[in-house]
Amino acid sequence: GAGVSQSPRYKVTKRGQDVALRCDPISGHVSLYWYRQALGQGPEFLTYFNYEAQQDKSGLPNDRFSAERPEGSISTLTIQRTEQRDSAMYRCASSLRLAGGTPDTQYFGPGTRLTVL
Amino acid sequence: AQKITQTQPGMFVQEKEAVTLDCTYDTSDPSYGLFWYKQPSSGEMIFLIYQGSYDQQNATEGRYSLNFQKARKSANLVISASQLGDSAMYFCAMRGDNTNAGKSTFGDGTTLTVKP
Numbered sequence: 001g002a003g004v005s006q007s008p009r010y011k012v013t014k015r016g017q018d019v020a021l022r023c024d025p026i027s028g029h030v031s032l033y034w035y036r037q038a039l040g041q042g043p044e045f046l047t048y049f050n051y052e053a054q055q056d057k058s059g060l061p062n063d064r065f066s067a068e069r070p071e072g073s074i075s076t077l078t079i080q081r082t083e084q085r086d087s088a089m090y091r092c093a094s095s096l097r098l099a100g101g102t103p104d105t106q107y108f109g110p111g112t113r114l115t116v117l
Numbered sequence: 118a119q120k121i122t123q124t125q126p127g128m129f130v131q132e133k134e135a136v137t138l139d140c141t142y143d144t145s146d147p148s149y150g151l152f153w154y155k156q157p158s159s160g161e162m163i164f165l166i167y168q169g170s171y172d173q174q175n176a177t178e179g180r181y182s183l184n185f186q187k188a189r190k191s192a193n194l195v196i197s198a199s200q201l202g203d204s205a206m207y208f209c210a211m212r213g214d215n216t217n218a219g220k221s222t223f224g225d226g227t228t229l230t231v232k233p
Contacts, residue, residue, distance in 0.1 A: 033219065042121075042208045042223030043162070056219050091162065099219035103150030103169070103212040106221060108162035 002026065004109035006092050012115045013082055021077045021112045023092030031099045032075050033106055034067055037089040043108075049075060050098050082116045089113050119144045121209050123224035130199045131232050137184070138194045138207050138227045146213025151192040152221070153183065157205040165207075168192060199231045 005024045013019050025032050031050050035043035045059040051072040060066070064082075069075040079086055093106035120143040130136035142151065153165040168176045168183045176183045184193040192211075196203055210223045 031219065033221070035221075040226075042210070042225050043221070045220035045222070048219035050219075059220065089160070093162075093221075099212075103152075103167075103214055103218075105152065105164055105167055106212075107164060108154075110161055 004092055004094050004107055006090075006109040006112050008112060009110060010113045010115075012117065014117050015082060015084060017082055018078065018080045019082055019114065021079075021090050021092075021114070023075045023077070023094075023109060025073065025075070025092070025094030026096075026107060029094035029096050029107075030072070031095045031097070031104070032069055033093040033095075033099075034075070034077050035091045035093065035108075037091055037111070039089075043091055046077070048099055055099065079114075082114075084116045087114055087116045119146070119149075119211055119213060119220075119222040121211055121222050121224035123209055123227050125227045126225075127228045127230070129230050129232060130196075132201060133198055135195060135197045136199055136229065138196070138209075138229065140192045140194065140209030140224060142190050142192060142209070142211050144211060144213055146215045148215070149211055149213040151183070151185070152210045152212070153181070153192075153194045154208045154210065154223075155203075155205045156208060156226070162208075166194070196229075201231050201233060204229060204231045 033048040034046040037043040047057040049069040089111045091111045093108045095104040097104040151168045155163045
């Protein structure tokens with residue numbers, strides 16, 4: 001079946017512009033997660049949702065970052081007034097069961113490579 | 118807080134031999150899961166294997182097995198009969214079922230190179 005999809009795959013933007021990154025989870029997966037990965041490092045947690053409810057946003061670096069999942073399926077990560085330090089791979093993952101019980105496997109999308117000039 | 122430590126930035130193995138990638142962890146959660154992912158040069162993150170903290174037996178998935186030693190807080194990945202296609206970066210990750218329920222913590226990875 002279809003895996004997690006993300007769009008766009010590559011995004012180049014100028015400093016100060018807003019960007020919106022989209023994630024489409026595996027059908028039926030109730031939890032959705034956002035991570036950021038710098039080159040040569042492991043993914044770093046940003047935020048996650050159970051259905052449409054944002055459960056934990058402790059990893060969002062500052063208030064320029066926000067995420068939503070209004071209908072409990074597709075999610076959008078928005079970065080306002082982008083800065084060069086925001087350049088990274090942004091990865092989305094989804095899991096079948098609710099986060100909060102027995103840890104469930106997270107399946108990752110291909111990521112969006114964001115470059116801020 | 119959760120922490121994952123992968124002490125081997127790079128590893129080399131001869132084709133068809135076995136290799137162990139080290140991972141140690143720290144958490145305050147009473148129950149947790151440990152995961153290994155493979156990231157080839159194409160950049161995707163591929164799930165390999167999962168071990169629950171209360172599982173009595175070590176997890177195995179084909180050529181992958183997880184050497185879980187709870188008292189030592191280690192969860193090493195063993196790849197048997199290495200293949201050229203195993204060359205990639207490997208990440209160890211964990212997630213708790215309590216305060217850290219939704220967030221996976223990843224190590225910095227180990228780059229494995231399989232020599233022909």
